[in-house]
Amino acid sequence: MKISVIGLGYLGTTHAVAMAQLGHNVIGIEPDSSRVQALKAGNLPFFEPGLEDALRQAISSGKISFQSHHDDLSAASDIHFICVGTPQISGQQSADTSYVFAAAGQLAAVLKPSSLVVGKSTVPVGTARHLITKMQEVSGFVPRLCWNPEFLREGTALADSMLPDRIVIGSDDPEYNQALKGCYQTMIDQGIPVLELDLETAELVKVSANAFLATKISFINAMAEIAEASGADAVRLAEAIGLDNRIGKSFLRTGIGFGGGCLPKDIRGFIARADELGVGDSLAFLKEVDQINLRRRQRIVWLATEELGDIKNKKITMLGISFKPDSDDLRDSPALEIALRLQALGGVVTVHDPVALENLDKKSSGLISEADLSTAVKDADLMILGTEWADYKNLDPEAVSSLPRIKTIIDGRNVLNVDSWQIAGWRIIAPGRNIVNV
Ligand SMILES: NC(=O)c1ccc[n+]([C@@H]2O[C@H](COP(=O)([O-])OP(=O)(O)OC[C@H]3O[C@@H](n4cnc5c(N)ncnc54)[C@H](O)[C@@H]3O)[C@@H](O)[C@H]2O)c1
Numbered sequence: 504m505k506i507s508v509i510g511l512g513y514l515g516t517t518h519a520v521a522m523a524q525l526g527h528n529v530i531g532i533e534p535d536s537s538r539v540q541a542l543k544a545g546n547l548p549f550f551e552p553g554l555e556d557a558l559r560q561a562i563s564s565g566k567i568s569f570q571s572h573h574d575d576l577s578a579a580s581d582i583h584f585i586c587v588g589t590p591q592i593s594g595q596q597s598a599d600t601s602y603v604f605a606a607a608g609q610l611a612a613v614l615k616p617s618s619l620v621v622g623k624s625t626v627p628v629g630t631a632r633h634l635i636t637k638m639q640e641v642s643g644f645v646p647r648l649c650w651n652p653e654f655l656r657e658g659t660a661l662a663d664s665m666l667p668d669r670i671v672i673g674s675d676d677p678e679y680n681q682a683l684k685g686c687y688q689t690m691i692d693q694g695i696p697v698l699e700l701d702l703e704t705a706e707l708v709k710v711s712a713n714a715f716l717a718t719k720i721s722f723i724n725a726m727a728e729i730a731e732a733s734g735a736d737a738v739r740l741a742e743a744i745g746l747d748n749r750i751g752k753s754f755l756r757t758g759i760g761f762g763g764g765c766l767p768k769d770i771r772g773f774i775a776r777a778d779e780l781g782v783g784d785s786l787a788f789l790k791e792v793d794q795i796n797l798r799r800r801q802r803i804v805w806l807a808t809e810e811l812g813d814i815k816n817k818k819i820t821m822l823g824i825s826f827k828p829d830s831d832d833l834r835d836s837p838a839l840e841i842a843l844r845l846q847a848l849g850g851v852v853t854v855h856d857p858v859a860l861e862n863l864d865k866k867s868s869g870l871i872s873e874a875d876l877s878t879a880v881k882d883a884d885l886m887i888l889g890t891e892w893a894d895y896k897n898l899d900p901e902a903v904s905s906l907p908r909i910k911t912i913i914d915g916r917n918v919l920n921v922d923s924w925q926i927a928g929w930r931i932i933a934p935g936r937n938i939v940n941v
Contacts, residue, residue, distance in 0.1 A: 504527045504528070504581045504582060504682075504685070504686050505527070505528050505530075505579060505580045505581050505582075506519075506522050506527045506528065506529045506530070506580055506581065506582050506583075506584065506686070507529075507530045507531075507532055507573070507577045507580040507582075507583045507584065508522065508529060508530070508531045508532065508584045508586055509532045509533075509583060509584065509585050509586060509587060509606050509610065510532075510533060510585065510586040510587030510588065510602070510606060510624070511531050511532075511533035511535075511538060511539075511542060511548075511569070511586070512549075512586070512587075512588055513549060513551070513657055513660065513764070513832065514586045514623060514624070514653055514655065515531065515533070515584070515586030515587070515623075516531070516542065516547065516548075516549075516551075516554070516558070517551065517554060517655055517660040517661055517664050518584060518586055518623060518653065518664060519531045519561075519567060520554060520557045520558050520561050520567065520661065521661060521664040521665055522584075522686070523561035523564070523566035523567040524557060524560075524561065524665065525665075525686070525687075525689050525690070526566070526689075527566070527686065528566055528567075529561070529566060529567045529568075530567075530568055530569070530570065530576065530577045530580065531567065531568070531569040531570070532569075532570060532571070532572065532573060532577060533569065533571065534571055534572075536571055539569045539570065539571050542558070542569045543562075543568075543569050545558055545559040545562050549831055549832070550829075550830065550831035550858040550859075551657065551658070551660050551661070551829075551830070552658065552659075552829050553661055553662075554660060554661050557661055572609075573609065573610065573612075573613045577613075578613035578614070578615065578618075579615065579618075580618060581618060581619065581682060581686075582618065582619045582620075582621055582682060582683065582686055583610055583614070583618060583619070583620050583621065584621045584623050584651075585603060585606050585607060585610070585620065585621065585622045585623060585624060586623050586624060586653075587602040587603055587605075587606045587624055588602050588624070588764075589602065589603060589624050589625055589626055589768075589772070590764070590768060591767075591768035591771055591772065595775070596771040596772065596774055596775040597627070597771075597772055597775040597776070598625075598626065598627055598768065598769075598772035598775070598776075600626055600627065600630055602624075603622070603624050603626060603630065603634065604634065604637060607620070607634050607637065607638050608637065608638070608641055610638070611637075611638040611639075611640075611641035611642040611646065612641055612642070614638070614642050614646060616642075616644050616647075617647075618647070619647045619648075619649065619679060619682045619683060620638070620646050620647065620648045620649070621648075621649045621650075621651050621683055622634070622648070622649070622650045622651065623651055623652065623653045625652060625653075625709050625710060625713075625765065625769055626650075626706055627706070627710075627772055627773075627775075627776040627779075628703050628706045628707050628710070628776060628780075629703065629706070629776075630706060631648060631650045631673065631702040631703075631705075631706060632702055632703070634648065635648055647676070647679045647682075648674065648675075648679070648702075649672050649673060649674040649679050649680060649683050649705075650672075650673040650674070650702050650705040650706055651670070651671065651672050651673070651683060651705070652671055652705060652706070652708055652709035653709075654667055654668065654669075654709070654712070655667075657763070657827065657829070657830040657832055658827060658828060658829030658830050659829070665690065666690070666693070666695070667690070667695060668695075668696075669695065669696045669697070669698055670687055670690065670691070670695055670696070670697045670698070671698050671700065671705050671708045671709075672684070672697065672698070672699050672700065672705065673699075673700045673701055673702040673703070673704060673705020673706065674699075674701075674702060674705075675701070675702060677699065680699050684697060709769075710769050710770075710772070710773045710776075711773075713765060713766050713769040713770065713773075714769070714770050714773055714786070714789055714792075716754050716761075716766065717761060717766045717767075717769075717770050717789070717792050717793075717796070718788070718789070718792050719754040719755060720754055720755075720756075720760060720761050720796065721760070721791070721792040721793075721795040721796050722755075723737065723740075723741050723755045723756065723757045723935075724737075724757055724758075724760055724795050724796065724798075724799050724935070725795050726740055726741070726757070726935070727757040727799075727934055727935030728795075728798070728802075728935075730935050730936070730937070731802075731934070731935060731937065734937050735937070736935070736936050736937065737757040737934075737935030737936060738756075738757060738917050738933075738935060738936055741755045741756060741757055756916070756917060757917055757934060757935040758799070758915055758916040758917050758934060758935075759799045759800060759802075759803055759837040759838065759841065759889065759915040759916065759934065760795075760796040760797070760799035760800065760837050761796055761826075761837070762826035762827075762834070762835040762836045762837045762838075762840075763826035763827060763830075763832055763834055763835060763836070764826075764832055764834035764835070767793070767796070767835045768835070770789050770792060770793055771793065773786060773789060774786050774789050774790060774793075799837070799934060800837050800840050800841050800844070801844075802934050803841045803887065803913060803915055803934065804841060804844050804845060804848070806913055806932055806934070807819065807845060807850075807885060807887065807913065808848070810885060810911055810913070810930075810932065811884060811885055813849075814845055814848040814849055814850040815848065815849030815850070816849060816850075816851060817849075817850050817851065817884045817885065818850075818851045818853070818882050818883050818884045818885075819842075819845050819850045819851070819852045819853070819883060819884065819885045819886075819887065820852075820853045820854075820855065820879050820880050820883040820885070820886045820887070821838055821839075821841065821842040821845075821852060821853070821854045821855070821870075821887050821889045822855055822856075822876075822879075822880075822886060822887065822888045822889060822890070822892075822895045823838050823855070823856050823859075823888065823889040823890025823891070823892050823895060824836055824838050824839045824842065824854045824855075824856045824859050824860070824863065824889060824890065825838070825856055825858065825859040825890050825892075826838070826839075826890070827890065827891075828890055828891050828892040828893065829892075830858075830859075831856075831858045831859040831861065831862055832859075832862075833859055833862050833863070836890075837889065837915075838887075838889025838890050838915065839854075839863075839889075841887065841889060841915070842854050842870055842887075842889070843869075843870070846869055846870060851871070852869075852870050852871065853870070853871040853872075853873050853879050853883070854870050854871065854872055854873070854879075855873055855874070855875075855876055855879035855880075856890065856892070857892055857894055860872045860874055876894070877906060880903060880906055880907055881906050881907065882907075882908060883907050883908065883909070884908065884909050884911075885909065885911050885912075885913065886907065886911070886912040886913070887912070887913045887915055888912065888913065888914045888915050888916055888918070888919065889915050889916075890916070891916040891918045895918075896918045896919070898919075900919075900923055900924040900926075900927035900929055901927045903927075904927045904928055904929070910927075910928055910929045910930060911929065911930040911931075911932065912924065912929055912930070912931055912932070913931075913932045913933065913934075914931060914932070914933040915933075915934065917933050917934070917935065917936070919931065919933075921933075921936075921938055925940065925941075
């Protein structure tokens with residue numbers, strides 16, 4: 504099929520490469536010309552394991568190309584996927600859908616009546632129907648539109664795109680779904696279930712799934728608060744309750760909470776949308792989910808202060824600043840926010856990360872960025888593990904022991920082996936646990 508993918512961020516680039524891997528002819532459209540140049544040269548504008556190799560293969564097979572605007576060729580695509588961002592509006596809870604409406608408006612100006620428009624961005628329920636009206640005002644006909652939310656996770660994005668747990672398609676007309684199912688036929692043939700829904704339900708699948716995942720994380724972090732106050736151990740608690748197969752252990756690890764470009768803004772946008780719909784009470788619990796999550800960040804600041812006394816002029820090293828491992832995404836990163844809060848308290852904060860330091864200058868200031876791990880930890884008064892990169896999980900406490908001045912680490916993600924760190928002479932502190940250090 505001839506495919507256009509509109510918006511080449513984490514979602515759009517991955518989707519474009521995935522579609523090329525399925526054998527389609529893909530044109531990626533992105534207004535940021537430096538991004539287009541990078542992609543044309545086979546360079547990913549962000550870090551995502553395995554995606555750059557797949558991009559280069561797609562380029563050399565002639566299956567993918569990139570440009571800044573629609574042209575006759577892209578307009579003639581069988582399917583146009585809208586993959587632009589829907590960030591939180593600054594100073595508000597709501598999702599900013601202006602990029603979706605702008606991209607849809609530009610597409611409507613060149614759209615062919617036979618082409619299918621497929622929204623993949625995460626949007627507030629009701630957006631797709633509004634989009635149909637707006638596009639019709641430009642194109643003069645009712646666009647054939649489906650909503651097909653994306654569930655990929657950064658760090659495993661390409662594999663998630665190629666082998667999703669399910670394919671969700673929302674539309675007003677089952678006939679529209681046929682073209683999209685044809686596009687995904689190779690995946691469907693592998694047994695991936697397809698759910699054909701109405702537009703509103705399809706939009707809701709994505710935000711409600713994210714709300715559920717966020718709730719699960721905040722649930723165990725609320726238990727961590729109880730554990731901290733009562734002397735219990737939230738890590739062992741999570742292990743015990745996670746073995747109940749009605750509950751399951753995934754998303755039940757206590758620590759500094761969730762961040763990134765999706766969960767936080769999606770639950771806030773969902774709360775705002777429920778308010779608009781007059782059913783704000785239904786999602787009142789999500790406000791608490793958000794608050795529990797944000798309190799975890801302050802908990803680490805509190806633990807650091809308890810350990811160091813006055814933070815002022817203390818040297819603190821943050822291990823990891825991306826919001827999750829195997830990603831360079833700093834959007835709403837808990838580790839980065841903690842580093843900045845400690846710096847605001849007068850701490851001299853050095854940050855290390857295997858891939859995300861490059862993005863730091865644009866987003867923050869004042870933190871000392873150090874790419875060499877030994878140098879980053881050498882003079883630290885305190886180390887904090889902020890992102891559970893394998894490099895940190897696999898740190899040999901004996902080897903690190905020869906470097907720092909004071910041997911205290913806060914394991915913000917509860918991934919270190921407490922016994923081996925203590926045997927190597929470290930004090931180890933972790934949220935949700937009452938670890939006895941002798
Ligand atoms: N990042 C993820 O892991 C992920 C996973 C699932 C769903 N989503 C959803 O996918 C959407 C995109 O997220 P992202 O992380 O890729 O965002 P992003 O900010 O990385 O990328 C968005 C891209 O769209 C481009 N863009 C903006 N306006 C445009 C226009 N008019 N025409 C063409 N391109 C335009 C931007 O320049 C940018 O490159 C969001 O709704 C997000 O919630 C993201």
